Amino acid sequence: GAVVSQHPSRVICKSGTSVKIECRSLDFQATTMFWYRQFPKQSLMLMATSNEGSKATYEQGVEKDKFLINHASLTLSTLTVTSAHPEDSSFYICSARDQGLARQGDEQFFGPGTRLTVL
Amino acid sequence: GEDVEQSLFLSVREGDSSVINCTYTDSSSTYLYWYKQEPGAGLQLLTYIFSNMDMKQDQRLTVLLNKKDKHLSLRIADTQTGDSAIYFCAGDMRFGAGTRLTVKP
Numbered sequence: 001g002a003v004v005s006q007h008p009s010r011v012i013c014k015s016g017t018s019v020k021i022e023c024r025s026l027d028f029q030a031t032t033m034f035w036y037r038q039f040p041k042q043s044l045m046l047m048a049t050s051n052e053g054s055k056a057t058y059e060q061g062v063e064k065d066k067f068l069i070n071h072a073s074l075t076l077s078t079l080t081v082t083s084a085h086p087e088d089s090s091f092y093i094c095s096a097r098d099q100g101l102a103r104q105g106d107e108q109f110f111g112p113g114t115r116l117t118v119l
Numbered sequence: 120g121e122d123v124e125q126s127l128f129l130s131v132r133e134g135d136s137s138v139i140n141c142t143y144t145d146s147s148s149t150y151l152y153w154y155k156q157e158p159g160a161g162l163q164l165l166t167y168i169f170s171n172m173d174m175k176q177d178q179r180l181t182v183l184l185n186k187k188d189k190h191l192s193l194r195i196a197d198t199q200t201g202d203s204a205i206y207f208c209a210g211d212m213r214f215g216a217g218t219r220l221t222v223k224p
Contacts (some may be wrong), residue, residue: 006161036214043122043213043217047211071125093162107164108164113161
């Protein structure tokens with residue numbers, strides 16, 4: 001149990017276009033979902049936290065108008081990178097949390113990640 | 120500097136023990152975690168330790184926590200080639216850069 005999927009796994013797009021990444025909890029309801037960005041050889045950086053039905057909370061330095069997050073249901077959150085530029089190229093990982101499933105209250109279940117390349 | 124720091128690479132021979140070290144600055148985390156990321160896969164929680172514990176053992180894994188020095192380590196006994204992966208140390212929402220463990224036969 002506790003599987004999180006992401007789609008697509010890889011995407012290549014042209015500069016200026018928008019890209020949507022989906023994160024789904026397959027067998028549990030995720031009360032909270034998180035979006036991370038991972039640069040090569042650098043830490044996984046938390047971008048935003050979203051709770052179902054409410055606006056996402058963005059970390060300092062993350063542009064909310066550029067990285068649109070929608071957590072429309074307990075099993076789906078989407079991250080839309082608007083007007084993508086080459087510097088947005090990165091590995092984006094989502095995670096989901098369900099208080100009832102976690103071995104301890106903070107456990108997150110991670111998706112496999114989406115590699116975005118902006119040409 | 121980074122909130123959580125760990126060395127980027129570690130190479131060991133099959134059967135040896137691996138020790139991955141991590142230092143952190145924020146001591147407010149209730150739990151500290153070790154995640155494993157295999158090629159092409161997402162992060163998987165490997166083990167965790169409650170912040171008021173010094174040690175936790177889970178089969179081949181031993182986690183040591185030194186709160187005074189803000190140092191966390193993960194020891195893998197009898198390391199196997201299947202243990203080759205990237206290991207992330209993490210506090211609440213703060214991750215290290217990951218240590219790439221390579222196990223040579």
